[in-house]
Amino acid sequence: MTSPSAPATSVSRHSSPPVLTPERPLAWPKRTTKTLANGLEVVLAESRTFPKISAQLYFRSGNAGVAYSAPGLAEMTATVVRTGTRSRSSRQIEEDLRRMGASLGTSAGADASAISVSGLAEFSSPLLELLADLARNASFPEGEFERERRQRYEELKVDRTTPSFLANERLRRVLFGAHPYAVVAPTEEQVAAFRREQLVEFYRDHYVPVGSLLLVVGDFSTDFMFDQVQKVFASWGGPKPEQPTSPAPPRQSGRRVHLVRMPGTVQAHVLVGNVAITRRDPDWYRLTLANSIYGGAFHSRLVLNIREQKGYTYSPGSSVHALSQQGYFTVRAAVRNDVVGATLAEIFYEMDRMRALRVTPGELESARQYLTGVFSLGVATQNGLLGQLSVVYLDVLSEDYLETYRERINALTADDVVTAARHHFDSANAQIVVVGDPVQIGDQAALFGPVTQYDSRGAVSVN
Amino acid sequence: MSPRKLQIPVEHATFANGLRVVASPDRSAPFVTVGVYYQIGFRLEPRGRSGFAHLFEHMMFQGSENAGKMEHIRLVNSSGGLLNGTTNYDITNYFESVPSNALERVLWLEADRMRALKVDEENLRNQRDVVKEEVRVNVLNQPYGGFPWLDLPPVAFRNWPNAHNFYGDFADLDAATLADVQQFFRTYYAPNNAVLLMLGDLEPAEALAFARRYFEDIPRQPSPPRADVSEPPQTDERRGEVAEKLGPLPALAIGYTMPERETSDWYAAAILDRVLHGGRAGRVYRKLVLDEQMAVDVDGNADLLETNGPTQMVTRIFHKPEFTSEGTVAVFDEVIEELQHRGTAHDELEDVKVKFRSDYYSMLEGGMGSYMPRFGLMHYLACFTLFDGDPQRINTILDGFLSVTPDRIQSVAKKYLVPGNRAVLLRRPVNRGGAS
Numbered sequence: 052m053t054s055p056s057a058p059a060t061s062v063s064r065h066s067s068p069p070v071l072t073p074e075r076p077l078a079w080p081k082r083t084t085k086t087l088a089n090g091l092e093v094v095l096a097e098s099r100t101f102p103k104i105s106a107q108l109y110f111r112s113g114n115a116g117v118a119y120s121a122p123g124l125a126e127m128t129a130t131v132v133r134t135g136t137r138s139r140s141s142r143q144i145e146e147d148l149r150r151m152g153a154s155l156g157t158s159a160g161a162d163a164s165a166i167s168v169s170g171l172a173e174f175s176s177p178l179l180e181l182l183a184d185l186a187r188n189a190s191f192p193e194g195e196f197e198r199e200r201r202q203r204y205e206e207l208k209v210d211r212t213t214p215s216f217l218a219n220e221r222l223r224r225v226l227f228g229a230h231p232y233a234v235v236a237p238t239e240e241q242v243a244a245f246r247r248e249q250l251v252e253f254y255r256d257h258y259v260p261v262g263s264l265l266l267v268v269g270d271f272s273t274d275f276m277f278d279q280v281q282k283v284f285a286s287w288g289g290p291k292p293e294q295p296t297s298p299a300p301p302r303q304s305g306r307r308v309h310l311v312r313m314p315g316t317v318q319a320h321v322l323v324g325n326v327a328i329t330r331r332d333p334d335w336y337r338l339t340l341a342n343s344i345y346g347g348a349f350h351s352r353l354v355l356n357i358r359e360q361k362g363y364t365y366s367p368g369s370s371v372h373a374l375s376q377q378g379y380f381t382v383r384a385a386v387r388n389d390v391v392g393a394t395l396a397e398i399f400y401e402m403d404r405m406r407a408l409r410v411t412p413g414e415l416e417s418a419r420q421y422l423t424g425v426f427s428l429g430v431a432t433q434n435g436l437l438g439q440l441s442v443v444y445l446d447v448l449s450e451d452y453l454e455t456y457r458e459r460i461n462a463l464t465a466d467d468v469v470t471a472a473r474h475h476f477d478s479a480n481a482q483i484v485v486v487g488d489p490v491q492i493g494d495q496a497a498l499f500g501p502v503t504q505y506d507s508r509g510a511v512s513v514n
Numbered sequence: 515m516s517p518r519k520l521q522i523p524v525e526h527a528t529f530a531n532g533l534r535v536v537a538s539p540d541r542s543a544p545f546v547t548v549g550v551y552y553q554i555g556f557r558l559e560p561r562g563r564s565g566f567a568h569l570f571e572h573m574m575f576q577g578s579e580n581a582g583k584m585e586h587i588r589l590v591n592s593s594g595g596l597l598n599g600t601t602n603y604d605i606t607n608y609f610e611s612v613p614s615n616a617l618e619r620v621l622w623l624e625a626d627r628m629r630a631l632k633v634d635e636e637n638l639r640n641q642r643d644v645v646k647e648e649v650r651v652n653v654l655n656q657p658y659g660g661f662p663w664l665d666l667p668p669v670a671f672r673n674w675p676n677a678h679n680f681y682g683d684f685a686d687l688d689a690a691t692l693a694d695v696q697q698f699f700r701t702y703y704a705p706n707n708a709v710l711l712m713l714g715d716l717e718p719a720e721a722l723a724f725a726r727r728y729f730e731d732i733p734r735q736p737s738p739p740r741a742d743v744s745e746p747p748q749t750d751e752r753r754g755e756v757a758e759k760l761g762p763l764p765a766l767a768i769g770y771t772m773p774e775r776e777t778s779d780w781y782a783a784a785i786l787d788r789v790l791h792g793g794r795a796g797r798v799y800r801k802l803v804l805d806e807q808m809a810v811d812v813d814g815n816a817d818l819l820e821t822n823g824p825t826q827m828v829t830r831i832f833h834k835p836e837f838t839s840e841g842t843v844a845v846f847d848e849v850i851e852e853l854q855h856r857g858t859a860h861d862e863l864e865d866v867k868v869k870f871r872s873d874y875y876s877m878l879e880g881g882m883g884s885y886m887p888r889f890g891l892m893h894y895l896a897c898f899t900l901f902d903g904d905p906q907r908i909n910t911i912l913d914g915f916l917s918v919t920p921d922r923i924q925s926v927a928k929k930y931l932v933p934g935n936r937a938v939l940l941r942r943p944v945n946r947g948g949a950s
Contacts, residue, residue, distance in 0.1 A: 065626070065728070066580050068589055069618040075544040075715065100542045101879045102518040103872065141804065145795040149865045152872025154793070171872045173517045198807055205763060205810040205834065212657045212760040270518070318650040350584065350591040359584060362643030365651055385651040387643075417592035424594015424613050431543040431714075431887035432880045 077427050079453045080436070083273045087281065089288050090261030094444055095276050096268045098433050104269030105169035105433045106179065108186055109445055111264075112257035115161040115376075116295050118231030121249055122241055125159035125257075127203060128250045132166065132258075133157045134195035136188040141195055144181070151178050157185070161232055162375040163445060164257065169433070172270040176279050179267075183283040186258055196247045204242045211507045214320035214385070214486045217311045221505060222324050222484045225309055226379055228301035238508070259289030264444050268436050300326050300377060303480040306500035310493060311486040312512060319391045319487030323398055324381040325477040330373040330446045336459050337471035338380075342371050343418045344468065345405050345476065346382055350417065352401050353382065361397070363390045371475075375446065380475055391485060392495030399499075402481075405472035409465040423457040520875060522891065524905050525718040531734040532706025535725050536895050536905045537718040540888070546714040547888045548620045549609035550628065551896035554702035556680040557603045557823055558741045565682010566690055568601040569645050570698050574608060575599065576637040578627035583637065586623055593619060596886060601680075604822040605900060607893070611886045614715035618724050621712075625728035628708065631699045635692055642687050649681050657760040661941050662767030662828060669754030670769050670937035675743045676824050704735035709899045713888045743823040745771070751933040758941040763810060764839055765941040768846060769826035770931055772816055775901060780818060781914045782922040783930065787816040787827050788866045789858055789923065790849070795865075798829055801849045808837045808845060819894060819911075822901040826937070839940050850931045857924035867916050874912060 080096045087093060117124040133155055134141040148155050153170030166185050170178045210216045220235050227233035265284070267276055303325065328334055339347075346353035346369030357363045367384040382402075386394045410418075429435035443452045485496045489504060496502060504512045525537045559567040577583040590597040595612030608627075610620045653659035664681060671677035710729065712721045748771070758765065773779035790798050791814035802809040809831050816827035833842045858866075881890025891908070898907040 065622075065629075068581070068622050071593060071619060072615045074613055074615045077544050100540065101875050102520060103875055103879070142795075142800070145793070145800075146865065149792060149795040149869045152868040169876070171517065171868065171875075198804070201807075201834075202803075202810050205832075208762045209657055212762065214655055316655050318647065318655040320655075348591050349597070350588045355584060358644055359640065362640045363647070365644050365648035385647060385655070387647060387650070417588065420594045421591045425596060427594070427613070428545060428596070428611060428885070428887060431545050434880055435885070435887070 077430060079430055082440070083277065085277065087260065087285055089285065090291070091263050091265055091284055091287070092444070093265045093277070093280050094267070094440060095273050095280075096436060096440060097271065097273060098268045098436055099270045101433070102172045102270045103169060103433060104172050104175045104178070104267065104271060105167070105437055106182055106265065106267040107165055107167045107437055107441060108182060109264040109266075109441070110164045110257050110259070111162065111262055111294075112292055113159045113162045113164055114234070115231040115297070117253070118234040121245070122234045123237030124245065124249055124253055125164050127200065127242070127245055128253045129157040129159040129164050129166075130199050130203065131191055131196050131250055132185055132189045132254065134199065135190040135192040136184045137190050138188065139184065141192065147177070147181055153178055175269070175271055175276070179279050179283050183287070187287055189254055189258070191247055191251050191254070193247055196250065200242060200245055204239050207236060207239050207242060210236065214313065214316070214318075217313070217507055218320045218322040218383070218484045218486045220509070221309050221311050221486075222322050222381065222482065224509070225307075225482045225484070226300060226324060226326050227377070229298045230300045230377065231297055232300070232374055232377055257292050259292060260284065260287045261289065261291045266437055266440050266444065268433050268440070297376060303477070303482060306479065306481055306483060308483045308485065308496045308500045308502040310489055310496055310502055310504045311484065312489050312504055312506055313486055314488050314490070316487050317388070318385050319388055319485055319492045321384045321386060321391060321394055321398070322381060322484040323395070323481050324379055325475070325481045327371060327378045327380040327475045328373075329375065329378045330442070330448060332378070334471060334474065335373070337463055337467040338371055338475050340418055340422060340460060340463050341405060341468045341471040341476070342369055342380070343422050344410050344414055345369050345401060345472070347371075348418070348421050350421070352404070353398065356401060357384060357394055357397050361390075361393070363387065363394050373446070388488060388491040391487070391492040392498055395483065395496070395499050399478050402472070402476045402478040405476055406469065406478065408469075410468050412465070415465055415468065419460050419463070423460050426456055522878070522908050524895065524908060525722070526899070526905050527722055529705065529726065529730050531730065531732055532704070533729050533732070534709040534899050535722060535729075536709060536711045536899060537716065537721045538713045538891065538895065539716055539718055540714050543887070544614045544715045545611055545887055546614045546617045546620070546712060546716055547609065547611045547886060547892055548617070548624065548713075549607055549711040549892040549896060550624045550708055551605050551607045551711070551900060552703055552708045553604065553900050554606055554707065554738070555602045555604040557675045557743055560698075561674055562686065563690060563694065564679045564686045565645070566686070566694065566698065567606060568681065569641065569687060569690055570695060571599050571601045571606050572641040572645060573631065573633050573637065573695055574627055576633045576641060577631075579630035579632050580626050581623055582632070586627070589619060589623060595620070602820065603825070605896065607896065609886065609889070609892060617712065617716055617721065621724050621728050624710070625732065628703060628705060628729065629732045631696070631703070633692070633695060638690070638692055638695060642690070645682070645687060646684060653681060658758065658765055658941060661765055662769070662830060662939055665754070665756045665941065666767050666769050666826070666828065666937060666939045669752050669939050670771065670826055671745055671824060673743060673745050675741050676745060700735060701738050704738070705729060705732045706734045707738055709896050711892045711895055713892055745824045749934050752937040753939075754937070755940045755942055758943045762835070762943050762945070763832045764835065764943060766831040766833065766839055766842060767828055767939040767941075768831070768843070768936060769828045769939075770936045772818060772825050772827055773926070773930065775818070775822060778922065779926050779929070782918045782926040783816060783827065784818050784915055785863070785866060785870065785918045786923050786926055787814070787818075788870055789853070789862065791815055791829065792866055792869055797849050797853065798846065802831060802833075802842070802845060806845055808842050809833045820897050822897075843938060850927070853927045854924065854931065857920050860920065863920055863923065870915055871912060878908075
């Protein structure tokens with residue numbers, strides 16, 4: 052205790068963070084875009100660090116187009132597509148994939164259906180052939196259809212016990228009303244009622260080359276890959292599908308609370324939202340920036356407030372969702388039961404603060420750096436690159452979207468952020484969904500608007 | 515086309531304070547991924563302090579000597595990057611992906627919190643609350659939450675380090691004190707118990723110089739005590755049952771304890787796992803989902819590369835309610851018996867190896883939903899350094915897996931896939947209808 056203290060060794064290099072050195076410029080890979088004679092748009096980009104390729108084939112028809120005739124039909128169709136073609140059984144498809152070191156995904160969202168493959172570059176030709184086979188010759192074997200339908204039925208029962216699923220399903224209903232984006236999943240009864248012929252018909256009408264999009268990235272030379280694509284897709288044909296028109300979502304007046312009952316749960320799932328904009332809207336960049344300052348990043352205001360200061364929740368956040376016809380803004384937090392009211396108060400306080408006051412220059416600069424940096428991380432992996440390319444080409448954004456994103460974000464000001472918040476963080480009319488125990492959270496939620504209660508199947512419940 | 519063999523450049527140094535440093539340049543995009551891995555995981559946390567290793571991981575984001583609360587997060591996000599940390603069986607990691615001009619800044623941050631954690635009671639209270647909500651959102655309020663990673667170890671193992679609640683009992687979390695936090699930090703968060711990894715858009719010599727500048731004078735600590743994680747020999751099958759409060763389907767987990775790391779059985783077991791669990795072509799999925807149609811979903815894996823102690827190959831089965839769990843296990847057993855009696859076909863094994871190689875590359879490239887480039891490369895380099903003392907294994911380990919023979923697969927199946935080496939856990943639904 053009496054020995055002399057060591058000389059101060061904590062030199063200045065340790066006491067403050069090093070400044071950033073100049074950035075090395077980012078180069079997005081060149082895209083080669085060609086439209087085949089049959090109308091298939093092909094986008095190729097080389098990404099050669101790892102000896103793999105990834106391809107995604109998108110059809111611009113999804114569950115929205117069937118939301119009021121056969122909800123979930125696009126998804127069911129995609130699920131069964133992988134279970135057989137005219138020349139390959141389900142088992143053959145899975146074994147062929149494994150032989151090529153490949154993975155396959157088939158899925159459908161609201162706006163599009165997709166077949167995705169990735170595998171070793173040494174098998175790129177047979178892998179493309181398999182992709183084309185699934186796109187052109189799916190056979191929908193009766194037994195496989197029945198099996199997949201039953202699996203989907205059981206999965207839906209699990210979904211209806213999952214708080215985040217129930218919250219999202221209810222919010223979409225409330226925000227989109229008669230618009231088909233209101234429907235995120237079929238009921239079990241609707242799944243049980245699917246017939247194989249419906250899938251065959253959806254596939255025939257919508258899995259066609261015209262208007263569809265094939266993205267391929269990976270370890271190949273563009274000329275070689277384009278020849279391969281031409282070889283397996285050029286002879287494909289089919290008429291252009293009709294695109295149904297959709298009614299507008301309802302205008303909300305006033306906040307309302309929608310409580311999905313899960314009696315006895317130890318936590319409440321809070322989801323707040325309002326209709327916003329698509330990526331093609333000129334406000335998209337400013338809204339993205341405002342969202343990132345509000346709750347879209349770890350260092351955002353909402354996370355700092357309700358997680359790091361108050362400890363209400365583990366995973367709070369806000370998001371902007373861009374579907375093709377409409378977009379929406381959401382704020383989420385899974386919180387302990389006794390702080391549902393306090394959480395909602397902070398969610399709206401932070402929204403109103405964004406609407407009323409300019410963000411600080413420091414916050415603005417941090418958010419710009421964050422958005423442009425994380426956006427660019429996509430260049431470093433094949434999947435990341437595919438994700439960014441699908442945004443550009445599915446949403447039909449300008450060809451230089453990737454290259455100009457940084458300068459567009461960096462041009463935004465604190466006034467832009469306030470403007471975006473005033474237009475798109477609609478705190479006065481936002482809809483509040485809470486999933487949890489009505490006895491423990493009902494009174495707290497009622498402080499924020501008139502409450503309607505639902506059961507997990509969506510029926511309005513009176514008590 | 516012929517296969518291209520991937521060669522990852524790896525440079526490796528050990529500083530005087532015991533810190534191991536690995537650099538791997540890849541100039542294809544202007545990003546770096548940086549990780550610090552400490553050789554402490556939930557297996558090694560103090561007895562009576564379940565969940566402490568994970569709670570502590572949260573505390574590492576609460577402030578250090580020169581970067582206060584939220585500063586780590588703000589400095590990384592505002593450099594254009596992402597960060598996170600995770601707690602695993604045998605390691606806890608902290609990592610960032612940032613534009614490469616922030617390399618030095620990120621090293622400064624990681625060094626600052628390795629040098630001196632600076633947290634208070636308020637931080638601890640706050641993060642204890644956050645962790646409880648994490649447990650609620652991921653386990654208690656989620657259908658099949660914690661299945662089976664929290665349910666199975668207490669059934670499968672007898673030694674507390676392997677068999678306790680890794681997320682932590684709330685009473686244990688409440689009992690954690692600031693003194694525990696500082697003690698844990700001193701014991702385990704020392705340079706000689708860690709590896710620093712720097713990957714991506716960097717010159718190794720320059721990156722190593724930065725690392726020296728910030729890490730080299732962090733004092734070495736006495737080597738942490740080696741916890742005894744060995745398991746007593748098992749002779750009979752172990753069974754357990756847990757109530758599923760939300761989900762409507764019965765769920766089964768079947769775990770077989772795996773061979774020791776780096777033995778020849780271990781290599782064969784990794785391939786055996788893919789024969790059984792390699793997606794829809796895997797034998798278990800094919801039998802239970804496609805052929806017999808008893809199960810709605812099946813998957814499984816053995817995380818052999820990233821563990822360094824008793825570990826299991828685990829099969830997860832969600833079966834239809836009209837089948838019994840016993841009947842489902844019996845059909846699963848047919849798959850195992852067939853493999854033991856007939857082994858694998860030559861083509862099947864070759865195909866599994868192709869897929870293994872492909873998956874290995876995917877893991878190196880992204881590995882965590884691909885949102886962090888080279889996450890898997892970082893993760894494996896860390897495990898090879900900390901567990902095997904050799905990061906160069908990243909370039910040679912595949913050879914071991916790809917040279918496994920059909921005979922080895924069959925003999926490992928006979929030796930390890932036996933009732934006396936397994937645990938079966940049933941998650942039984944308390945209601946079939948879901949929420950009211």
